[in-house]
Structures are given as structure tokens and as C-alpha cells.
Amino acid sequence: MAKDDKVTIYSVAYKAGVSLATVSRVMNHPERVKKETRDRVLKVIDELGYRPDAIARGLASRRTTTVGILVSDVTRASVAEMFGGISDIAIKYKYAIKLFTVPEGIDYDELLKTIISERVDGILQLNDELDHGQIEKLLDICGKNGIPVVLANVLYDDPEVPSVSIDYEKASYELTKAMIESGKKDIYILSTVRQYNVNEKKELGYKTAMEEAGLVPRVLRTSGNTEVNRRHFAEHFKNQKYDGAIGVRDSIAVSFMNFARESGKKVPEEVAVAGFQNTKYATLASPTLTSIDIPVYDIGAVSMRFLTKLMNGEEISQVKVTLNHRIIKRQSM
Amino acid sequence: MAKDDKVTIYSVAYKAGVSLATVSRVMNHPERVKKETRDRVLKVIDELGYRPDAIARGLASRRTTTVGILVSDVTRASVAEMFGGISDIAIKYKYAIKLFTVPEGIDYDELLKTIISERVDGILQLNDELDHGQIEKLLDICGKNGIPVVLANVLYDDPEVPSVSIDYEKASYELTKAMIESGKKDIYILSTVRQYNVNEKKELGYKTAMEEAGLVPRVLRTSGNTEVNRRHFAEHFKNQKYDGAIGVRDSIAVSFMNFARESGKKVPEEVAVAGFQNTKYATLASPTLTSIDIPVYDIGAVSMRFLTKLMNGEEISQVKVTLNHRIIKRQSM
DNA sequence: CTGAAAGCGCTTACAG
DNA sequence: CTGAAAGCGCTTACAG
Numbered sequence: 001m002a003k004d005d006k007v008t009i010y011s012v013a014y015k016a017g018v019s020l021a022t023v024s025r026v027m028n029h030p031e032r033v034k035k036e037t038r039d040r041v042l043k044v045i046d047e048l049g050y051r052p053d054a055i056a057r058g059l060a061s062r063r064t065t066t067v068g069i070l071v072s073d074v075t076r077a078s079v080a081e082m083f084g085g086i087s088d089i090a091i092k093y094k095y096a097i098k099l100f101t102v103p104e105g106i107d108y109d110e111l112l113k114t115i116i117s118e119r120v121d122g123i124l125q126l127n128d129e130l131d132h133g134q135i136e137k138l139l140d141i142c143g144k145n146g147i148p149v150v151l152a153n154v155l156y157d158d159p160e161v162p163s164v165s166i167d168y169e170k171a172s173y174e175l176t177k178a179m180i181e182s183g184k185k186d187i188y189i190l191s192t193v194r195q196y197n198v199n200e201k202k203e204l205g206y207k208t209a210m211e212e213a214g215l216v217p218r219v220l221r222t223s224g225n226t227e228v229n230r231r232h233f234a235e236h237f238k239n240q241k242y243d244g245a246i247g248v249r250d251s252i253a254v255s256f257m258n259f260a261r262e263s264g265k266k267v268p269e270e271v272a273v274a275g276f277q278n279t280k281y282a283t284l285a286s287p288t289l290t291s292i293d294i295p296v297y298d299i300g301a302v303s304m305r306f307l308t309k310l311m312n313g314e315e316i317s318q319v320k321v322t323l324n325h326r327i328i329k330r331q332s333m
Numbered sequence: 334m335a336k337d338d339k340v341t342i343y344s345v346a347y348k349a350g351v352s353l354a355t356v357s358r359v360m361n362h363p364e365r366v367k368k369e370t371r372d373r374v375l376k377v378i379d380e381l382g383y384r385p386d387a388i389a390r391g392l393a394s395r396r397t398t399t400v401g402i403l404v405s406d407v408t409r410a411s412v413a414e415m416f417g418g419i420s421d422i423a424i425k426y427k428y429a430i431k432l433f434t435v436p437e438g439i440d441y442d443e444l445l446k447t448i449i450s451e452r453v454d455g456i457l458q459l460n461d462e463l464d465h466g467q468i469e470k471l472l473d474i475c476g477k478n479g480i481p482v483v484l485a486n487v488l489y490d491d492p493e494v495p496s497v498s499i500d501y502e503k504a505s506y507e508l509t510k511a512m513i514e515s516g517k518k519d520i521y522i523l524s525t526v527r528q529y530n531v532n533e534k535k536e537l538g539y540k541t542a543m544e545e546a547g548l549v550p551r552v553l554r555t556s557g558n559t560e561v562n563r564r565h566f567a568e569h570f571k572n573q574k575y576d577g578a579i580g581v582r583d584s585i586a587v588s589f590m591n592f593a594r595e596s597g598k599k600v601p602e603e604v605a606v607a608g609f610q611n612t613k614y615a616t617l618a619s620p621t622l623t624s625i626d627i628p629v630y631d632i633g634a635v636s637m638r639f640l641t642k643l644m645n646g647e648e649i650s651q652v653k654v655t656l657n658h659r660i661i662k663r664q665s666m
Numbered sequence: 667c668t669g670a671a672a673g674c675g676c677t678t679a680c681a682g
Numbered sequence: 683c684t685g686a687a688a689g690c691g692c693t694t695a696c697a698g
Binding site for chain 4: 353354355392393
């Protein structure tokens with residue numbers, strides 16, 4: 001099959017009777033080519049099924065039309081959905097996606113060098129698992145190499161750094177307030193031992209709401225692992241009063257709810273429970289779990305769109321984008 | 334900062350007092366370079382923080398050391414975990430990952446052309462959402478371009494096509510048999526309306542086990558959406574006997590279990606329930622859900638490893654790899 | 667509007 | 683063991 005003998009810009013140029021420069025122009029700056037010529041070339045491109053080699057194009061043009069996605073824990077449920085949003089926009093703007101994970105204990109500096117050498121046009125950093133220093137390093141090296149970065153679902157205070165997220169503190173404040181208004185008083189926040197910025201904000205919003213209502217805030221930091229936190233709950237609440245709990249993640253909230261019910265408490269009558277993220281865990285729980293809906297798909301889509309603008313050098317009106325959250329009321333509160 | 338003025342193979346060669354060919358050799362065939370020279374070059378590489386440009390290297394060497402991951406629905410929980418396995422092995426073998434999603438209604442032929450033009454060295458196709466014709470097209474175009482493909486968690490009967498999966502039929506057979514042995518008789522399989530190969534295999538294994546025991550197999554095809562299937566269950570089981578159900582996914586099983594309990598049935602005493610995949614849904618359910626553990630991480634890791642062998646032209650001992658599943662017994666059965 | 671030529675940053679036979 | 687040169691498949695000033 002001669003047709004499959006690798007069709008390059010040369011084959012197209014030859015068959016269309018033009019130079020390769022013209023073929024290139026037809027693809028990249030069609031308006032600079034006379035309509036007749038353009039149509040002829042286009043026809044040949046179509047007949048041959050020609051597609052420019054992305055690698056060669058990347059080398060010559062110094063743009064790879066590829067974005068790098070940096071993420072620590074790919075297995076988190078929210079990451080998958082964020083990918084959905086990112087990918088949909090990436091397709092729309094014809095960007096390819098390169099995935100970089102940051103496993104525990106990886107040589108982070110090496111990883112950054114790899115990313116640079118992979119020549120992505122822009123980077124999306126997902127979630128909050130890197131520490132401040134790591135993010136700084138990322139921003140620094142990308143800055144030096146002229147690679148724009150958007151932080152997606154990362155709380156990073158520097159007002160100059162593009163980020164897309166929601167107001168977790170406010171969300172937590174509102175959720176806590178709603179629980180207080182439903183009549184609960186001994187409300188815990190169930191947070192994680194490992195300190196994430198997001199969870200700190202959630203704790204903050206919770207505390208404010210509790211203090212405003214003259215109640216004592218109580219933070220219990222536990223594991224994300226169901227078996228571990230179950231034991232932890234059993235031990236801690238053996239002789240503690242409680243009539244409400246907010247989990248910083250749905251899975252923690254559900255785990256707590258199971259514990260409370262098995263301890264003979266009625267949910268929501270005796271104990272109200274609520275979570276964050278509005279994942280499928282919330283709808284599969286019984287009773288169903290009230291949760292803060294984080295528009296994860298949108299965070300992905302908006303940050304990717306944001307990044308395309310930065311890569312094109314477009315004007316940016318707002319560097320910090322905050323998307324709306326919603327309380328999804330269900331049976332547990 | 335002159336240091337950041339883009340360090341290329343030229344800068345290294347110049348500073349080390351060798352030709353760029355030697356620098357290239359130090360990186361790609363160090364054994365062909367005299368130790369002294371090699372060390373000198375290595376030192377300069379280190380000082381300058383040089384990393385070869387992946388794009389240029391890809392163009393010159395005709396190998397991008399990049400694999401493409403093709404997946405339809407990134408938001409599925411199992412995909413995230415498979416990414417974990419893939420990514421860990423990819424890092425180990427120094428491959429970059431390019432992610433290609435196949436949204437509903439995309440021009441599939443165009444997508445394939447894009448993938449080819451992106452010049453990946455190999456492709457991993459995840460999960461079972463493409464139809465037979467689409468897989469064939471993929472294999473065909475990759476074959477013509479000399480790009481190896483491994484199917485991960487896809488059931489595809491052609492014995493020539495590399496794939497890594499588990500024996501879903503056997504798993505389902507065993508699970509059903511175990512439920513029968515626990516004394517249940519009116520056991521349903523809760524499958525999906527949309528027909529996936531995997532789910533067909535699960536139905537098959539279930540049927541065999543039921544028929545062997547002289548019981549009547551009953552397939553109920555429903556939606557993966559919790560709200561929809563709940564209504565469906567309520568309607569269908571209004572006047573049907575049942576004392577057991579196997580969901581083709583944990584989420585369906587949990588949804589059914591909630592339904593059964595709210596209908597006043599005791600789980601597992603009156604109704605046994607089990608699922609597939611052993612996701613977090615299973616451990617968060619109350620009672621906890623018996624489930625078939627699919628080693629999703631391993632499927633990812635093994636197929637990626639498999640692919641590296643194919644890309645290196647290594648001998649393959651086995652084209653179809655079947656990993657082991659396990660029944661994780663919990664409270665629901 | 668079009669073409670010839672240089673160049674993107676590497677790798678790899680080919681000589682020596 | 684090392685270097686000079688061609689080439690990977692494109693893009694992009696520069697002329698005309």
C-alpha cells in the first residue's frame with residue numbers, strides 16, 4: 001500500500017504541485033494563500049489523509065499544543081471528574097494532554113526538569129497535595145521558561161498566581177450554620193491528620209460559624225481510611241457528647257454516619273451529618289448524605305480554558321476565579 | 334541569568350570541549366564513550382542542569398518514549414486506579430503519558446488520526462466502552478503504523494491481540510455459587526441496560542451457576558444512576574420474590590441493598606447482596622458489601638509493563654494475560 | 667501570493 | 683573512541 005508509506009508535507013506539496021511552504025501555510029495561515037491554491041492543497045490533504053506530525057511541528061514552531069497536568073493522587077474521585085472538564089476543553093481547543101503524577105518520595109526537582117524537557121505549552125496543577133515550597137518551585141521554574149501555570153482546586157494565596165477554586169471557608173461556614181440552625185449544638189468537624197490547605201479553610205469556616213453561635217468548635221483529625229477512622233470514632237466518642245458532624249470529605253462523613261447509626265443514634269434526628277464534594281458516596285449512603293457540591297468538572301474546564309488564554313497571551317480580567325458551591329440537602333441533615 | 338538562556342546539547346558540547354555527537358552518545362550509548370570523556374561530559378551536564386529536549390529527540394530518533402492512553406469515560410472510579418498502576422510503571426521505564434479521551438459523539442476516525450500524528454510509541458486502551466468495530470479500527474491503524482496496542486480490562490476475543498484482564502465469567506460464577514451455597518434461591522443479577530462485554534460475561538457466569546443448581550436465572554437490566562435504578566427496583570420487586578442479588582457494579586449493589594433494607598428486608602439474613610470491583614462504595618456501605626476484588630491497579634501496571642516490552646520488540650510469552658480476582662467477604666452475604 | 671533556505675535540537679550512520 | 687554531516691518533518695522570516 002503505497003498510500004501508507006508515510007504521508008508527509010512533501011508528498012502533499014508534490015501532489016498538489018506547490019512548495020512545502022505553501023502546504024504549511026494552508027494549515028497554519030490559510031488566509032495568506034490564494035483560494036484556488038488553498039483548495040487544491042486542501043483536496044490533496046484530504047485525499048492523502050495527511051496530518052502534520054505533531055512532534056516535527058512542535059520542534060519547528062516552538063509550540064507543542066500540549067498541556068501538562070500535574071497531579072499527586074490520581075486515584076482520588078475528584079481527579080477523574082476534573083479530567084473530564086479538562087479534557088473536553090482541551091479537545092475543543094485542540095490541545096493534547098500529558099499526564100504527570102507526583103508519587104510520594106519522587107525526586108521532585110527531577111520531575112520538574114522532566115516536565116520542562118517535555119516542552120508543554122502550559123501546566124495545570126490539580127489539587128492541594130503539594131506543599132507551598134513545591135508549588136513555589138513549580139511556579140519559579142515555569143516562570144523562567146515562560147510556561148504559564150494555572151492552579152486548579154488549589155488554595156494559594158499569592159494574588160498574582162492564576163487559580164480556579166471555590167470558597168471553601170465560606171462553604172464550610174454556611175454548612176455549619178445550617179446545621180446549627182437545625183438545632184444541633186455539639187457539632188464536630190471531622191478533618192484529616194495530614195494538613196491540606198483546603199481542609200484548613202473548612203476548619204476555619206466551621207469555627208467561625210460555631211463561635212458566632214456561641215458554641216465550642218471541636219476538630220477531630222482522623223484518617224481517610226474507612227477502617228481506621230471507624231475505630232478512631234468508636235474510641236473518641238465513647239464518652240463524648242455529639243449531635244452533629246461535618247466531614248471534610250463525603251467518605252469520612254459516611255463512615256461517621258455508619259458509626260453513629262450502629263451506636264444506636266438516629267440520623268438525622270439525634271445526629272446530623274454532612275460532607276463535602278457531593279460524590280456518589282453521598283447518594284449511595286443510607287440515609288442519603290447532605291453535602292457541599294463542588295463543581296469539580298467546571299473547575300477542570302474553567303482552568304483549562306483559562307490556561308488556553310494564558311498560552312495565547314490573551315488579556316486576563318481576573319487571576320483568581322472562584323466558582324459557586326451549593327449545599328445539596330438530603331436526608332442526613 | 335545566562336544559565337537559563339536555554340541550555341542545549343551545543344552548550345554542553347562546547348563547555349565540555351567535545352562535539353555534540355559525543356554528548357548525544359553519553360546520553361544514549363554511554364558504553365561507546367571513553368570513561369574520561371564521559372565523566373567530563375556528565376559533569377557539565379550536571380552543572381548546566383541539561384536535559385535533552387524531548388521533542389527534538391523524538392523527531393530525530395523516531396521514538397517519543399510516550400504512550401497514549403485511550404479511555405472513554407475518565408470519570409469512572411476504576412479508571413483512576415488504573416492510571417495509578419500505569420503511571421507508576423511509566424515513570425519507572427521513563428515513558429511520558431498522553432491522555433486521549435473518547436467523548437460520546439466524537440469523530441472517532443479523526444481521533445485516531447490525531448493519535449497517530451501525536452506519534453506515541455504505544456497505546457493502552459482502557460475499559461470496555463468502545464464497540465468491536467472501533468477496537469478493530471484502532472488495531473488496524475496502529476498495526477499499519479507499527480504502534481503496539483495493549484487492551485487493559487477489555488474483553489476482546491482475538492487471541493492475537495495483547496490484553497490484560499481478569500476472568501469475569503469465572504468470577505461471577507464463583508460469586509453466584511457462593512451465594513447459592515449460603516442458602517439463597519431467588520437470586521437476581523442486576524446488570525446494565527447498555528451492553529458491555531464485561532457485563533455479558535458476568536451474566537454468563539451467573540447463569541451457569543444458577544442452572545447448575547437447578548435455579549432460574551433472572552437478569553434485571555437497569556441504570557447505573559442511583560435515583561433511576563432505585564425507582565426501577567421499587568417497581569420491579571413490588572411483587573417479585575427475591576432473596577439475593579448480584580450487582581455488576583458495587584454502586585448498583587449498594588443501591589439495591591439500600592432499597593431492600595428500606596423495604597424492611599434484613600441483609601444478609603433475608604436478602605444477600607454482592608457486587609463487583611471492591612470499590613470504596615463497598616466498604617462505606619452499611620452493612621459492608623461483599624464484592625469481587627478486581628486488581629485494577631495491577632491491570633494498569635501489568636498492561637503498561639506489557640506495552641513497554643512490545644515497544645522494545647521483546648519476546649512475549651503470553652498474549653492474553655489473566656489476573657486473579659478474589660471474593661472479599663463482608664457483611665452483606 | 668509563493669518559493670528557497672535556514673533552522674528547531676536532537677540522533678545516527680559513516681569515516682577516520 | 684570521536685567528529686562532521688545528513689536528516690527527522692515541520693515553520694517561518696526573507697525575497698521576489
